[in-house]
Amino acid sequence: xxxxxxxxxxxxxxxxxxxxxxxxxxxxxxxxxxxxxxxxxxxxxxxxxxxxxxxxxxxxxxxxxxxxxxxxxxxxxxxxxxxxxxxxxxxxxxxxxxxxxxxxxxxxxxxxxxxxxxxxxxxxxxxxxxxxxxxxxxxxxxxxxxxxxxxxxxxxxxxxxxxxxxxxxxxxxxxxxxxxxxxxxxxxxxxxxxxxxxxxxxxxxxxxxxxxxxxxxxxxxxx
Amino acid sequence: xxxxxxxxxxxxxxxxxxxxxxxxxxxxxxxxxxxxxxxxxxxxxxxxxxxxxxxxxxxxxxxxxxxxxxxxxxxxxxxxxxxxxxxxxxxxxxxxxxxxxxxxxxxxxxxxxxxxxxxxxxxxxxxxxxxxxxxxxxxxxxxxxxxxxxxxxxxxxxxxxxxxxxxxxxxxxxxxxxxxxxxxxxxxxxxxxxxxxxxxxxxxxxxxxxxxxxxxxxxxxxxxxxxxxxxxxxxxxxxxxxxxxxxxxxxxxxxxxxxxxxxxxxxxxxxxxxxxxxxxxxxxxxxxxxxxxxxxxxxxx
Numbered sequence: 119x120x121x122x123x124x125x126x127x128x129x130x131x132x133x134x135x136x137x138x139x140x141x142x143x144x145x146x147x148x149x150x151x152x153x154x155x156x157x158x159x160x161x162x163x164x165x166x167x168x169x170x171x172x173x174x175x176x177x178x179x180x181x182x183x184x185x186x187x188x189x190x191x192x193x194x195x196x197x198x199x200x201x202x203x204x205x206x207x208x209x210x211x212x213x214x215x216x217x218x219x220x221x222x223x224x225x226x227x228x229x230x231x232x233x234x235x236x237x238x239x240x241x242x243x244x245x246x247x248x249x250x251x252x253x254x255x256x257x258x259x260x261x262x263x264x265x266x267x268x269x270x271x272x273x274x275x276x277x278x279x280x281x282x283x284x285x286x287x288x289x290x291x292x293x294x295x296x297x298x299x300x301x302x303x304x305x306x307x308x309x310x311x312x313x314x315x316x317x318x319x320x321x322x323x324x325x326x327x328x329x330x331x332x333x334x335x336x337x338x339x340x341x
Numbered sequence: 342x343x344x345x346x347x348x349x350x351x352x353x354x355x356x357x358x359x360x361x362x363x364x365x366x367x368x369x370x371x372x373x374x375x376x377x378x379x380x381x382x383x384x385x386x387x388x389x390x391x392x393x394x395x396x397x398x399x400x401x402x403x404x405x406x407x408x409x410x411x412x413x414x415x416x417x418x419x420x421x422x423x424x425x426x427x428x429x430x431x432x433x434x435x436x437x438x439x440x441x442x443x444x445x446x447x448x449x450x451x452x453x454x455x456x457x458x459x460x461x462x463x464x465x466x467x468x469x470x471x472x473x474x475x476x477x478x479x480x481x482x483x484x485x486x487x488x489x490x491x492x493x494x495x496x497x498x499x500x501x502x503x504x505x506x507x508x509x510x511x512x513x514x515x516x517x518x519x520x521x522x523x524x525x526x527x528x529x530x531x532x533x534x535x536x537x538x539x540x541x542x543x544x545x546x547x548x549x550x551x552x553x554x555x556x557x558x559x560x561x562x563x564x565x566x567x568x569x570x571x572x573x574x575x576x577x578x579x580x581x582x583x584x585x586x587x588x589x590x591x592x593x594x595x596x597x598x599x600x601x602x603x604x605x606x607x608x609x610x611x612x613x614x615x616x617x618x619x620x621x622x623x624x625x626x627x628x629x630x631x632x633x634x635x636x637x638x639x640x641x642x
Contacts, residue, residue, distance in 0.1 A: 125507045126419040182410060182418025183361035184425040188496060188564040195500045221493040222500065245571050248578060252424040255578055258431055258459035265361065276361070279424055289492065289566035296493040 119176060122200055124193040130176035131197050132168045139164025140228075140340040142333075143197055143204040145212030148237025148280055149273055151175035154209070161333045163341065167204070169197045171212070173274035183265060183276040186252075186283060187211065187240075191218040198226055205340055207333060210235025211280055214290075217316055220300060221293025229299035231336040232313070233329055239310040240285035252279040287315035294319035299339060301325035303332045346539035348628060349392040352406070360432035361425060366414035367433065368406050371399030377437045378402040378639070381430060383447025383472070385556055387413030389543035390446075393536075394624040397632035401640075402442065407433055409449065411557035413544060421561050423455075430456035434463040442639050444468040446624060447594065448561075454576060454583075461580045466642050468635050471587040471621050473596045473604050477569035481593060499564045509558050514551030521545055521552045531592060531620040573604035582610045584638040586631065592620030612638060 120131045132152040134144070142162045144155040152168035152175055159166040170177040171190050180189070194215050198204055203226045208216035213232035220230035241249065248255045257278065264275035294300055294316035302309075302317050305327020309317070316322060325332040352368035359365075368388045378398055380391050388406035395404045408415040410429055418425065430452050434441055443464045445453030450472015457464040488495055515521035522537035529537070545552045585605050587595055596604075605611055614634050619626040 125503055126417075179362070180419045181362045182416075182420070182425055183428065184418060184420040184422035184563075186422050186563065186565055188499070189420050189422075191496070192500050192503055196504070199504075218493075218496060222497045224493075244568070245575065247574060249575055252422070253428070253459060255458055255575075258428065259435075262361075262428060262432060262435075276425070276428075279422070284566060284568075284571065286566050286568070292492045296491065 122196055124172070124196040127172060127178045127180055129172060129178070129193045129196065130170040131200065132170070133165065134159040134168050135162060135166035137165055141165045141167060141201050141204040143194070143201055143206050144168040145194060145206065145208035145215050146171065146174065147210030147212055147235030148277060149174070150209065150212070150236070158329055158333055161330050161337065163337050167197065167201055169194060171215070173277045176271055179270055179274045180276075183274070185274070185277050185279050187214050187218065187280060190280070191215045191222070194219050195223065198223060202226070203228065205336055206230035207233065207336060209233045211237025213238060214285070214312070217290060217293050217297070217300070220297035221295070224296055224298050227298065229301065229336060229339045230297065231301045231303065231325060231332055233303040233332060234305070234307060234309070237281050238313070240281065240283045243284065243286045243311050245284050246282075249282065252283045254282055285310060285312040287311040291315045291319065294321055297321045299323070301332065301336055301339070303327050303329070344539050344542040346393060346536055348396070349539060350396040351392065352395070358433050358436050360429045361418075363410055363416040363418055363429070365410065365416070365429060365433065366408040370395045370404045372403055375401070375403035377439065377441035378404050379430075379433060379437070379441050379443050380404065380406040381443070381445035381449030381453045382406065382409065382412070383449050384561060385412070385554070386447070386449075387544040387555065389413070390540055391624070392539070392543065394628045394632060397628060398635065401636060405437075409452070411560035413555055417557040417559070421559065421563050426561070427452050427455040427459060431460045431463070434460055437463070440465045442466050442468070442642070444470070444635060445472050446470040447472045447621065451572075454579070457581060458575055458578050464581050466582050466584070466639050467579065468584045468586065468638065470623050470631070471595050473585070473601055474569065474572040476596060476600055496564055507559055511548060511553040512558055514548055514553045516551040518542055518545060518552050521554070529594070529622065531590070532622060532625060536625060569600070573607045576604070576607040577609065579608055579610070582612070582638075583608050584635070585611060585613045586623055586634060587615060588619030588621060588623045588626065589615045589617050590620040594621040
């Protein structure tokens with residue numbers, strides 16, 4: 119495990135699989151950790167790096183409690199900068215981060231795989247009526263108490279803001295348009311509007327719903 | 342250096358409150374056992390921007406002013422987001438231990454309004470002084486940079502900026518406080534050089550080569566799918582009486598109609614008042630008139 123400087127904080131980057139061949143940068147779901155990819159890493163032909171997103175696993179909590187998908191993507195960008203070029207695979211919030219990064223750093227991301235999981239939807243295309251931007255009105259005190267009581271490192275309760283943030287489809291779409299190649303894991307389950315919008319881009323194609331088979335599809339794209 | 346300004350009174354007390362791992366700085370005027378009234382300042386301002394306004398309210402209240410994270414003498418966070426700034430206000434209100442009146446200016450008015458939504462049991466009455474959010478196309482005042490590009494290009498620029506600038510401790514220094522004040526006056530031409538020099542003396546620090554604002558160069562910088570039409574609908578949930586104030590003079594940093602009226606229409610129990618002869622900084626340009634409006638409104642609690 120390597121500790122990477124990321125903004126004013128630092129994140130943990132784990133090498134789950136060594137070796138030559140294309141690099142995969144793995145991005146876990148909200149509430150997950152790099153180790154969620156331990157078994158899946160065997161399905162990738164090259165090196166597998168897995169990031170603990172800020173406030174998760176062995177990564178530091180964001181001092182001051184600011185968490186947004188874009189700040190997670192900034193940390194993933196620091197990991198990409200370390201890795202050189204990399205394929206991306208992400209679950210849930212990690213899938214959204216993978217989309218942002220694949221569109222932002224297209225020259226360094228040949229393809230990205232988006233898989234469902236926690237933090238995939240946000241609160242939908244716009245804030246909910248009972249919501250002062252990212253925090254639902256009834257939850258603020260509970261979140262503050264939980265954040266004060268939670269041992270660190272581990273899961274920062276303030277990360278809740280990444281499952282109640284707005285994800286407009288017309289914001290997501292330009293990232294899909296700028297990306298080189300996007301694989302969307304499809305298992306018949308419902309997907310949020312931002313996913314549908316990105317899925318309609320020219321760079322998008324379908325992948326199996328089973329994560330191991332989907333990763334093999336991404337590996338085929340890499341060979 | 343000793344600076345003074347007519348009517349400005351330094352706070353009687355100062356202390357720190359913990360919020361989300363940050364030490365936030367508070368200054369206080371008035372009876373320490375009095376009814377609490379919390380002031381929240383605008384973007385790139387600081388708690389001492391209330392030095393000429395708070396004493397007028399302190400005749401009746403224990404007045405506290407918060408340095409927002411990244412501003413004044415409060416800690417700098419790892420990163421910024423609107424909701425975390427709002428949670429700071431909630432934490433400070435909770436720490437007071439009894440419901441308070443909440444009065445915010447500009448960005449601080451928006452923070453106060455959202456804090457009142459999240460913690461209504463801690464807010465007796467709310468005053469928002471021209472803090473109704475930016476117009477849909479963003480601010481066009483001097484010093485606001487326009488960024489061109491697609492959304493992914495802009496996010497890439499944010500990543501690049503963050504990687505190289507996040508450890509910067511300050512902007513380019515001004516050789517003197519007078520020059521720092523003069524530079525600020527280009528953005529806020531309605532404020533007098535005399536006031537801005539006082540304001541700079543309280544809000545700047547000296548480094549090699551001159552004076553810089555204490556504010557974090559990274560302050561409030563972030564990235565996300567923000568939409569102007571998301572600002573006000575949640576205000577339907579405000580349960581306490583609200584007074585919205587603004588100046589009757591045009592000012593690049595005030596929200597004009599129709600947007601102001603459209604947004605305020607969401608507030609269930611609303612009073613409005615226009616401060617004659619003032620622009621965006623009603624409490625600095627017309628402190629006595631503004632304080633009279635605020636005291637009248639809060640006195641009816």
